[in-house]
Amino acid sequence: MTQKLVVIGAGMASGRVLEHLFEANADYYVTLFNAEARGNYNRIMLSPVLSGEKTYDDIVTHNAEWYTTQGVTCHFGTPITSIDRAAKTVTSTEGTVPYDKLLIATGSAPFIIPVPGKDLDGVVTYRDLDDTNAMIDAAKSGGKAVVIGGGLLGLEAAAGLAERGMDVTVLHLMGHLMERQLDEAAGFLLRRDLEKRGITVKCQASTTAILGTTRVEAVLLDDGETLDADLVVMAVGIRPETRLATDAGLSVARGVEVNAQMETSDPDIIAIGECVEFDGQLFGLVAPLYDQAKVVAKTLMGVPDVFTPKELSTKLKVTGCDLFSAGDFAEAEGREDIVFRDPARGVYRRLVLEDNIVVGAVMYGDTADSNWFFGLIRDKTDISDMRETLIYGPAFQGGAPSDPLSAVAALPRDVEICGCNGICKGQIEDAVHAGATDLGAVRAVTKASGSCGTCTGLVEQVLAVTLGDEFIAPAAASICGCTDMTHEDVRRMIKSRELKSMPAVWQECGWKTSCGCHICRPALNFYLLADWPMEYTDDPQSRFINERKHANIQKDGTFSVVPRMWGGITTPDELRAIADAADKFAVPTVKVTGGQRIDLLGVKGEDLPAIWEDLNNAGMVSGHAYSKGLRTVKTCVGTDHCRFGTQDSTGLGIKLEKTLWGSWTPHKLKLGVSGCPRNCAEATCKDIGIVCVDSGYQISIGGAAGMDVRETEPLCQVKTEAEVIDVVKAVTQLYRENAKYLDRIYKWVAKVGLDWVKESVADLDKRTALKARFEHSQTVYRKDPWAQHVAKSETYRPLADLTLEAAE
Amino acid sequence: MSAQSDNWIDIAALDAVPQRGARLIKTAHGCVAVFRTGIDEVYALDNACPHKNGPLADGIVHGKAVTCPLHNWVISLETGAAQGADTGQVATYPAKVVDGRIQIDASLLTHRGVA
Structure with missing residues (x-):
């Protein structure tokens, strides 16, 4: 006989439970209550809605039609006021409904800091669509916004409001932003990037009061500073919404306590999501919620299953701020750090090791390898064999090629690609083979990259690898056709792997040609001599002719000669020597340059050492008018x-x-x-x-x-x-x-x-x-x-002169 | 190379030309560039790019090609043909290395190259 399931809360967790139940044709009659006046939408995507990149319609996951099709009785905008466990009923503003099984999915409530003025108009939290719309409305008239809280939500709110033209200040109580996910160094880079987009960040800022008569006007800090504000967003944290459960006498700690089957202290009442506490842990990210949803569905169908919390990773959804953090990165006895910094690119990577296992990772600026590191943490891989190059990521391990696609190709089928939805590489491959040949199709079939979207690039790479030639991947700009690496990649390799010769670079960076080309060789020659001035010997054959012959080639193959005039100062003797040289070598054009010196144009290549020698004898040296160097x-x-x-x-x-x-x-x-x-x-x-x-x-x-x-x-x-x-x-x-x-x-x-x-x-x-x-x-x-070339003037002359040889 | 004779002219030691470099030979018909690749092959081509007569001997040598210093046309040392989207061809002459010496076919003295 069909059982009655009552669900309190239409969020992402309960939505996923219903999907699982209906997919398995479970025999339940479902009644759904939601305090919010709408069904389930992708709450993670509220930030793109706030910033204007998406609309509400883009993020709806279950519309009214879906609920109707599935036969769900919906009460939207109808909060449940009490649960009667003895009678097995729930009561709402609209009446009382009986249940056989009750699912509590009340989620969380924003934490409101108890300061005077917290109830003023213009003070909002950031939790649901109504909050988001309130912020969008407030941003329409511009003005100043103060966001209290420099965690994930606060920063996404700040970025969104800045995007909508508000002048935004973020107040954060702790010493650096996102202190639960980031260490200080990454927090600094994040702060700098946010400041670059015009957001003011104040750390160690404690709010004393929100000022205003009817509407918010300013925020008062404990150091006495007052910040004008037309909008205040409180994003200091969330707490599980447990009031109903507490009133019903269920066992509640910080959250509603559940066992590994997600049952509360009353086995007919199940709880899921941000409102639950399992084994002392609370859950705020979507991936474990989806894992819980699978277990809840099984429990409701009487199939044994166990919920196990997994390692979690975090990414921030602010365009242009790439950060990733996973595991535990606090400093502790027996822990070691591997750190890589590339200040020029704003890249920071830190791995925390304990007994040759990666226990934590923080990455900022370049998070392309984050999934690989996350896999090492989750699988507790012994990294002793690759420790030396570990920080450079998967491309540098085991001599594997540095092509990111090959790295993706090498991933086993059970590697998780989409953390939100728990989609493995194999599932994406299967979907592609079954006909999903673009990102949209893969997303529709597997849900991979459909939630927070940060794995989109990775899903595309899996698509590219699986489809082969049929997929055209957007290529990053490499130096030239000889390599897939960018200039930045190669410079990093030259420094980090101490590459001190051109063949070493070609080898280690997988050059596809035997000896480079006219584009990459001059670049490599410069990088090597700049980074290893003692070890590397300049290669004239890798220089453009001007730098090889220390003169500027002209359109007819002749050269120009410019002696140095220090600071633009010359003497009559120098000028006489220049004039004599111009006469002696029949220089057709003598010109004063914009750099305060004199250019002799039209000198024949083979005459160069001789004219230089004359100029040298008059005390002059090369003006390097031809060089990528000091002019x-x-x-x-x-x-x-x-x-x-x-x-x-x-x-x-x-x-x-x-x-x-x-x-x-x-x-x-x-x-x-x-x-x-x-x-x-x-x-x-x-x-x-x-x-x-x-x-x-x-x-x-x-x-x-x-x-x-x-x-x-x-x-x-x-x-x-x-x-x-x-x-x-x-x-x-x-x-x-x-x-x-x-x-x-x-x-x-x-x-x-x-x-x-x-x-x-x-x-x-x-x-x-x-x-x-x-x-x-x-x-x-x-x-x-x-002077150095005068000594080898022989090389400027023809190898042989056969003009006088008799023709046969 | 069927057209070449057995009449070779000794030019210079191989080491007189740097690896991935070139030197010039003056002839009655104009300058010929002798190229030495990274793996010590030698090639002889007219020292004039088919584009705007750029001095190929002053270009950067890579693989079996040279890039003209004036406008970056890439010319095959083997065939004298412009590579990629550019079209045009330079005359080439038989050249070889014997006992560390560069030799050029004497036909160079009498007529234009084989290409």
């Missing part, structure tokens, strides 16, 4: 002659040029030093510009006056010439060590953020270390290449 330091006359000059800009320019010349950089490097803010040396459109002021020197970086025109941004102000030189060396070295080949400083800064560059040179220890590494490299490269 010129343009100056004005400063205090020597100018009535406005505040400092000796010419002298400083000469000192800078003499210390920087010969250095190789990712792209050309031009400097300018102006003696006063009138800026006659045009320093503020150089890669590095110095403007002298009465009180010292303003250093700014990232200017350009080529295809892009842009003004430099301030780096710092210092008091002495010596400090200027130190800062310029440090920032040049930072650029050398981190930038992508052929990125000018402004492009590099746009990628890594000016703040990071500022911090790196402001920190005196870092500045000193950078300067030392620059100087170390300069001991090799601060030499005149012309």
Whole structure:
């Protein structure tokens, strides 16, 4: 005979239970009560609704039609007021209904901090669609929002409100954001990314009161600071909603206590979801809820099953903030850390090991390998064999290729791809073989990536691997056709695996060609000499002709020759020597350059060593007018002659040029030093510009006056010439060590953020270390290449001259 | 290589040309570039890219190809043909290494190359 099942709460957990029951044709007549005036929707996706990326219709999982089809009697907007366990009935505002089995799925309630003003208009929580709509309405008129709570929900609310144009401040009681999921370092990166999108973050901020007469007007902190607010969102946490269960006399601790079959202390009453407590644990994420749903359905059908909590992982659904955390990452006796940082990319990875097992992982910035690490934690894999390269992820283990698709292909069928829905790789493969050939179809059939969506990329990769050629995967921009790796990947490999020769890079990074090409070789040559100045020998054959022959090739195959004029200062003797050389080698064009020196254009390749020798003899050296390296330091006359000059800009320019010349950089490097803010040396459109002021020197970086025109941004102000030189060396070295080949400083800064560059040179220890590494490299490269090439002038001449040989 | 004669001219030691590099030979018909690959094969081609006469000897050598320094056309050292989407061809001449010396077919002195 059909039993009566009454369900209290139409959330994600109970919705999943009903699906399981109906799929198994269980013999139940179901009555569903929900306090919210609607059925089940994907609560995890409220954040995209708030930010405007999705609408409510996109996230409905069970509509009215579904309930009707399944024969469920629904009472939406009808809260249950009491349970009578003796009579086995529940009572709502609409009357009393009997049950054979009762399922409590009341979820959780937001925690309201007990401060004055908490009931004012404009103070909302973030729990359901009504809250979300209230926030969307509030955001329409713009203004200021204060979000109390820097955990998952609070940050998603903050990001959503900022996206909708509000000026958002997040208040967090603890020392760093998401302290339950992240360690300090990852918390810092997260904070920086949020601040980049205009969100103000205040940690260790304790709210004393919410101020206002009828509506919220401001938030008062315990240090006396007052923040204006048109909207206050309380997202400090949730507590299980247990009032009904407590009133009914069920055993309740923090949550409704259940056994492994999800039965409460009354075996006819089952509970599920955020309102339950099992083995001392509460549950707030969707994956364990879905596991519970399977068990509840089995229990209701009289089939034995056991709920076992699994390791959980967290991802934040804020576009542009990639973070992942899993397991336990607190420091403890016997635990060791493996940490990898790539400040240039804002990447942080930390693994916590205990007895050669990964017990916790925190990743920020690049979470592509998170599933693999999560698998290691869950399966308690012994990692002693791969410990040295563990932190680099699956691509670097066991000589496996670094292609992410191969890594996915190598995963066993039982690896979980979608944590929310518990979908394994094998289920996705089966779905693809059964005809689901795109992401939408896979999602429809398996539900994989259908809940929080963070595994979408991984599901796509499984699709790509399973479909083979039929799938066109979006490719990340690799250096060139010789490799699938990006510049950033290769730079990281060169540093981390200490690759010190070009063949080592080709080998370790799986180059697909025998010896690279004209695109990758110059980049690799630079990366190797920048990172290993002592160990690596510069390879002229991997340089563009200009840098190989130390002259600029012209369209007719001739070259231009530009001797250095330090700081733009020359002498009559130098000018005479240049004029003599121009006569002697019949130079067709002599031009004054924008970099304050003289260009001899149209010199034949075989004449280069001879003209250099003449210029060398007059005391001049190569101007590197051809190099991805230091070009010129343009100056004005400063205090020597100018009535406005505040400092000796010419002298400083000469000192800078003499210390920087010969250095190789990712792209050309031009400097300018102006003696006063009138800026006659045009320093503020150089890669590095110095403007002298009465009180010292303003250093700014990232200017350009080529295809892009842009003004430099301030780096710092210092008091002495010596400090200027130190800062310029440090920032040049930072650029050398981190930038992508052929990125000018402004492009590099746009990628890594000016703040990071500022911090790196402001920190005196870092500045000193950078300067030392620059100087170390300069001991090799601060030499005149012309003088070196004059000694091997033979190579500039033809190998053989057969013009006079008799023809047969 | 059926057309080639047995008449080879000794040019220079192999080591006079850097690996993945080139040097020039002047002839009555213009300059010929002698290339040495990363695995010590030698090739001889006219030193003029079919695009805008760029000096191929100044290009970057990779595999069995050279990239012209002027506009990055990639030319096959074996056939003289432009690679990829570009079309055009450079004359090539038989060349070989014997006992560490580079030798070029003497036909180079009398007429244009085989291609």
